[in-house]
Amino acid sequence: MPIRPENRHRYPADWPQIRARIQARAKNCCEQCGVSNHSLGGRLRDGRFLHAEAKEEKRLQLVWPEPGERFWCSDRSIGRRELLRIIRIVCTVAHLDHVPEHCDDENLKFWCQRCHLAYDARHHAESAYHARRAGRALEMFP
Ligand SMILES: [Zn+2]
DSSP: OOOOGGGGGGSOTTHHHHHHHHHHHTTTBOTTTOOBTTOEEEEOTTSOEEEEOOOEEETTEEEOOOTTSEEEEEETTTTEEEEEEOEEOOOEEEETTOOTTOOOGGGEEEEOHHHHHHHHHHHHHHHHHHHHHHHHHHHHOO
């Protein structure tokens, strides 16, 4: 997740160093699904990432598809090609407890967009559940 402007002041002054340390720990790959940061490719329905194939070679330079286009992707592990929507993997550092001030290593994860969103969706669903429960409790005991 990009840092929201309203939360920027909550990050410690040495955030760039913290971020770099977590990125190095993760060897610049998502700590959940293992995809390399800045990879170009597409995801199968089951979430597996396939690397984009080059479109052509022009003057000894490979031409790659752009994010948003549909193009052929493949991976040695599955041994076939798939026509997928191209994305660029961008890993960011996530706070497991969503508290920007809490920068202990065990609270931080280097995650791709997909893993970050999946975690946040679960967290938001749980928060909404607890908020609803709390709301009901207030209705029962006003
Ligand atoms: Zn991931």
